[in-house]
Amino acid sequence: MAAAVVLLVAPAAVACGDDSGGGGDSAPPEPSAEKSSEESPSEAPSDDASAPADPAAAEKEVKKNFEKFFDPAVPVKEKEDVLENGAKMRGVLDGFSGDERGKQVSADVNKVVFGSATEADVTYALTLKGATALPDASGTSVLQDGTWKVSVKTLCALVKLSGNESPGPGC
Template sequence: MVSQMVLGSELRRPSGRAAAAVLVLAAALTACGDDSGGGGGAPPAPSVERSADPSPSATAPSDPAAAEKEIERNWEKFFDPAVPQKDKQSVLENGDAMTQVLKSFNGDKRGQEVQAHVEEIEFTSPRDADVTYSLTLKGATALPGASGTAVEQDGTWKVSVKTLCALVQLSGNESPGPGC
């Protein structure tokens, strides 16, 4: 039941590639139209403007490999039971304002025993990423293929508030606290 709620709670956002494909397809279909009134001449040549590939900063940070490593490191730190709460706050979006919610998460017995393994990171902007991860409980996979988000805040990639709030709600705490 828990895995169904987490897995179904986060819809993937369409990628920039899908949007670009739609634009290219629309341009191609428009170019294939015959507005010459059925004349026997060749249709006019399409005037599709070619642009350079979008810069990496349009959909990803300037150094995606370094950002991926930082996201993975910070997610594992955030979900490590041995890491003190103050250190977890440093890798949580709005960490100082989320103290109560973080306490609620860490206060849950399962929250104290859970660890994360990042499986996939997909950047949706230079400062946002979708993260697919699995949670393990005492070494056994408890929540495979979960979806969350990471945000770049103050130069650091962090676990999003949205991700933490979803997990606190799954723990059975009806009121995760201010900030959610």
């Protein structure tokens, strides 16, 4: 089942070429609480805060947006809205959504742990046709433009699982 999930992300990786010409990393990135882009969230409270002002509401939004991002019934434009730097990642999203197996994958968030007021570690189960393929997948969510979004680092790590050394622009 996990192999099927890896095969799922291969079309997304193929859909995007690497415009940077660089990227000699041989190991896939590990999702973590690090910021996944150079862009700063627009509502960045002080770095001293270890959680958002309303952790319960933030956790609810993280779960909702993570599950929305992986919901096969959600249009690509709506997924773009809940992905960090979504417009810049459109090529990867198009490849992800254009694959038949992509229409069979979803996620159930199990745990959200805030590392700061603008970042959270997310543990989720990735399912294929309703069967759990990756029970303890980990990713990150970042607060960007006032919305908790799936981090680019999370998407890029999944694409890297396909074995593609150059997952595409933005990764």
